[in-house]
Amino acid sequence: MNLDDCYNFHDFRKLAKKKLPAPIFHYIDGGSDDEVTLNRNTNAFNDCDLVPNILASVGEPDLSTTVFGKKIDMPLFLSPCAMQSLYTPEGDKASARAAEKHGTMYSMSTMASFSIEEVAEISNCPKLFQLYVHKDQSITDDLIDRCRAANFNGLCLTVDTLVAGNRERDHRTGFTTPPKLTLESLLSFAMRPEWVFKYLTNKKFELANIKNKTDKGTNIAKSVIDYINEQYDPAMNWKDAEYCIKRWNGPFALKGVMSVEDAKRAIDIGCTAIMISNHGGRQLDGSRSPFDQVKAISDAVGDKLEIILDGGVRRGTHVLKALAAGAKACSFGKMFLFSLGAGGQQGVERVLQNMHDEIRRNMILMGCKSLKELDNSKIIYKK
Amino acid sequence: MNLNDCHNFGDFRKLAKKKLPSPIFHYIDGAADDEITYARNTSAFDDVDLVPNVLRGVENVDLSTTIFGKKLDLPFYLAPTALQRLFHYDGERAVGKAAKKYNTMFGVSALATVSVEEISSMIDTPKMFQFYFHKDRGLNDACLERAKAAKFDVMALTVDTITGGNRERDLRTGFTSPPKLTLSSLFSFATKPMWGINYLTKGKFELPHLQDHVKEGTDTNTSIGNYFSTMLDQSMNWKDAEKLCSQWGGHFALKGIMSVDDAKRAVDIGCTGIMVSNHGGRQLDGSRAPFDQLAEIVDAVGDKLDVICEGGIHRGTHMLKALSLGAKACSGGRLYLYALAAGGQAGVERAIEKYKTELIRDMKLMGCTKISDLNRNNLRFR
Ligand SMILES: Cc1cc2nc3c(=O)[nH]c(=O)nc-3n(C[C@H](O)[C@H](O)[C@H](O)COP(=O)(O)O)c2cc1C
Numbered sequence: 001m002n003l004d005d006c007y008n009f010h011d012f013r014k015l016a017k018k019k020l021p022a023p024i025f026h027y028i029d030g031g032s033d034d035e036v037t038l039n040r041n042t043n044a045f046n047d048c049d050l051v052p053n054i055l056a057s058v059g060e061p062d063l064s065t066t067v068f069g070k071k072i073d074m075p076l077f078l079s080p081c082a083m084q085s086l087y088t089p090e091g092d093k094a095s096a097r098a099a100e101k102h103g104t105m106y107s108m109s110t111m112a113s114f115s116i117e118e119v120a121e122i123s124n125c126p127k128l129f130q131l132y133v134h135k136d137q138s139i140t141d142d143l144i145d146r147c148r149a150a151n152f153n154g155l156c157l158t159v160d161t162l163v164a165g166n167r168e169r170d171h172r173t174g175f176t177t178p179p180k181l182t183l184e185s186l187l188s189f190a191m192r193p194e195w196v197f198k199y200l201t202n203k204k205f206e207l208a209n210i211k212n213k214t215d216k217g218t219n220i221a222k223s224v225i226d227y228i229n230e231q232y233d234p235a236m237n238w239k240d241a242e243y244c245i246k247r248w249n250g251p252f253a254l255k256g257v258m259s260v261e262d263a264k265r266a267i268d269i270g271c272t273a274i275m276i277s278n279h280g281g282r283q284l285d286g287s288r289s290p291f292d293q294v295k296a297i298s299d300a301v302g303d304k305l306e307i308i309l310d311g312g313v314r315r316g317t318h319v320l321k322a323l324a325a326g327a328k329a330c331s332f333g334k335m336f337l338f339s340l341g342a343g344g345q346q347g348v349e350r351v352l353q354n355m356h357d358e359i360r361r362n363m364i365l366m367g368c369k370s371l372k373e374l375d376n377s378k379i380i381y382k383k
Numbered sequence: 384m385n386l387n388d389c390h391n392f393g394d395f396r397k398l399a400k401k402k403l404p405s406p407i408f409h410y411i412d413g414a415a416d417d418e419i420t421y422a423r424n425t426s427a428f429d430d431v432d433l434v435p436n437v438l439r440g441v442e443n444v445d446l447s448t449t450i451f452g453k454k455l456d457l458p459f460y461l462a463p464t465a466l467q468r469l470f471h472y473d474g475e476r477a478v479g480k481a482a483k484k485y486n487t488m489f490g491v492s493a494l495a496t497v498s499v500e501e502i503s504s505m506i507d508t509p510k511m512f513q514f515y516f517h518k519d520r521g522l523n524d525a526c527l528e529r530a531k532a533a534k535f536d537v538m539a540l541t542v543d544t545i546t547g548g549n550r551e552r553d554l555r556t557g558f559t560s561p562p563k564l565t566l567s568s569l570f571s572f573a574t575k576p577m578w579g580i581n582y583l584t585k586g587k588f589e590l591p592h593l594q595d596h597v598k599e600g601t602d603t604n605t606s607i608g609n610y611f612s613t614m615l616d617q618s619m620n621w622k623d624a625e626k627l628c629s630q631w632g633g634h635f636a637l638k639g640i641m642s643v644d645d646a647k648r649a650v651d652i653g654c655t656g657i658m659v660s661n662h663g664g665r666q667l668d669g670s671r672a673p674f675d676q677l678a679e680i681v682d683a684v685g686d687k688l689d690v691i692c693e694g695g696i697h698r699g700t701h702m703l704k705a706l707s708l709g710a711k712a713c714s715g716g717r718l719y720l721y722a723l724a725a726g727g728q729a730g731v732e733r734a735i736e737k738y739k740t741e742l743i744r745d746m747k748l749m750g751c752t753k754i755s756d757l758n759r760n761n762l763r764f765r
């Protein structure tokens with residue numbers, strides 16, 4: 001099996017599973033607790049049907065939309081995900097280059113393995129930076145200022161990760177960064193010599209954005225979980241978010257909003273967007289899926305800020321349904337990470353190409369010329 | 384696999400299965416008929432989603448809750464279950480000490496294998512005595528008086544075991560107490576020698592609350608189903624419950640209420656709490672899951688007595704959902720029984736610790752700092 005055999009989520013996932021050591025694969029693939037929310041995120045789309053209009057003389061549909069003040073060529077972009085050089089040595093650089101090629105946005109995690117400046121240098125794609133509020137405020141300030149200097153287009157503050165989720169697969173596989181080698185995981189690494197070779201021969205693993213500010217997550221075998229629990233401020237509140245907005249003074253989203261009430265409050269403090277997200281089912285298990293919640297939020301605030309649906313997206317039709325329910329765009333994490341693990345930059349290019357083609361084909365089948373035509377009338381909920 | 388590998392309900396269950404002779408494991412693990420209600424008790428929680436609120440400043444979380452006039456440090460407690468020394472030789476001693484350590488309520492079954500007197504001399508934290516209504520009124524009075532003298536805080540009358548449930552796994556494995564050795568169960572006991580050695584050497588197995596009155600459960604091989612069917616009084620009615628309630632003279636609950644009508648009547652006869660419960664799916668199969676029925680009951684009587692959601696709970700988030708709907712607290716049996724079998728007191732403590740850690744984490748992710756922050760706005764039904 002190789003990249004050419006990958007047509008959908010499951011194919012990319014399968015190939016990534018072959019190539020990545022088990023602890024790393026399961027770090028991407030796993031959710032919290034019983035993974036109920038993880039599964040629901042995608043299944044929710046199946047409780048809703050698309051209703052096409054025929055004979056609409058569609059021609060070539062326009063798939064572009066605008067988010068964070070930037071026009072992107074398709075309504076789907078890359079979610080911010082930590083430590084991408086675990087999957088391929090080029091990590092975030094590979095993702096950003098692929099995003100540029102397809103005219104969409106790349107997002108950088110606070111815990112990225114390349115720095116803000118390094119990625120800005122190699123790619124002109126629209127760029128979103130994902131922020132965590134650290135207990136040490138100078139870390140937060142420094143990140144915001146550097147994003148401005150590096151011409152990032154938008155900032156999103158993740159608000160669903162005050163404490164690390166209970167990812168039991170990580171407990172079992174002993175996932176830490178850098179990977180802790182237990183007897184069991186050793187076997188899994190030994191069976192993937194190519195990964196190990198690349199990992200050892202490329203630049204030293206580090207959390208590039210924060211390496212000067214903390215020794216956590218770099219030299220010592222620190223699990224992500226410990227990092228989150230030690231460094232992020234669980235006392236974070238609306239004032240802190242407002243502070244970040246002021247300091248940034250540009251397009252700004254809260255990532256992880258789920259309630260209508262919070263969506264309204266996001267407007268009040270000056271957000272231009274929200275990302276409806278449960279962190280891909282990695283945090284609060286049993287929490288509502290973005291697609292189940294998007295319509296209620298869009299009905300309440302859809303005209304006042306950009307709504308991005310984040311989580312569970314695996315198909316072009318999922319994107320169409322999300323847009324019809326009121327989202328402006330979608331973002332996805334696991335699917336592109338698997339493609340990154342499966343084939344580096346080429347993998348991400350392929351996944352974006354596939355999704356682009358699916359969205360385009362389905363727009364034509366729906367009889368829609370532009371994304372604006374996707375509204376509530378194009379979907380019916382089964383229950 | 385050992386206790387350190389146990390991260391959740393399923394892990395404890397797996398380890399318990401390794402350690403227990405199969406008739407005993409299946410006595411805990413099984414339920415009535417086709418076990419439909421048993422499965423629904425847990426899956427009911429998946430039909431509702433939590434909707435968190437963000438940016439609330441949630442550094443410190445207070446999990447304490449007050450039921451039956453007692454403040455517990457946790458919003459859940461350990462439901463009364465029978466025969467604990469079959470599961471681990473320390474039985475109720477282990478469970479009681481773990482409950483004490485976390486300051487939550489310990490439910491002691493009428494069919495406990497350690498006496499109420501010993502338990503109350505061992506732990507000073509909140510205790511509930513679970514009462515079965517026997518035909519033998521002398522036995523009933525004796526149980527009640529002993530629990531009262533031992534300063535138990537709550538009496539819970541179980542009302543859903545008027546006859547034994549059809550637990551087919553027990554029929555197949557030949558579960559009785561003390562265990563009946565059939566050829567196939569013999570094999571299972573023989574392959575778990577540690578259990579057998581402990582059972583035979585760590586003190587005689589007995590049912591201290593019954594033994595002065597009957598020979599069932601002590602010398603002879605009697606099954607639990609038999610006990611229910613022959614010793615309990617099937618004519619028990621509301622008058623009997625009311626009489627017991629006043630005879631007890633303290634906090635009194637009915638355990639196994641499922642209908643709104645009955646919940647209202649419980650208020651009328653002076654109950655201060657009810658357990659919405661179907662006995663962990665072990666009695667009437669096809670009966671409604673506690674979580675499915677909770678909202679109706681809370682709406683009807685939630686302001687008049689403490690409503691407890693009992694059964695099917697495997698996760699902190701399950702508890703958050705029940706509490707959001709209006710339950711005052713949650714309780715469960717298997718949520719600590721497998722852990723008891725897996726590792727005695729240390730096992731139960733590990734299980735409670737896991738739930739506590741989950742609850743704190745989940746409360747933070749929900750944007751809540753105290754139990755009373757949870758309400759129905761946090762929930763959306765699918
Ligand atoms: C391996 C992995 C790492 C992630 N790291 C971060 C992160 O550092 N910051 C963040 O805000 N979200 C992070 N996320 C969440 C994603 O941004 C996104 O919300 C999620 O993946 C969307 O769900 P999906 O994977 O079903 O598309 C991560 C997700 C995964 C799978």
Ligand SMILES: Cc1cc2nc3c(=O)[nH]c(=O)nc-3n(C[C@H](O)[C@H](O)[C@H](O)COP(=O)(O)O)c2cc1C
Binds near residue numbers: 463660663693717
């Ligand atoms: C092995 C076992 C023994 C039980 N013994 C009793 C008992 O003696 N008296 C009683 O009222 N309930 C008894 N129960 C029911 C529990 O109190 C409780 O209602 C039930 O376990 C809740 O379901 P859960 O196991 O899914 O949490 C028992 C349950 C189990 C699993």
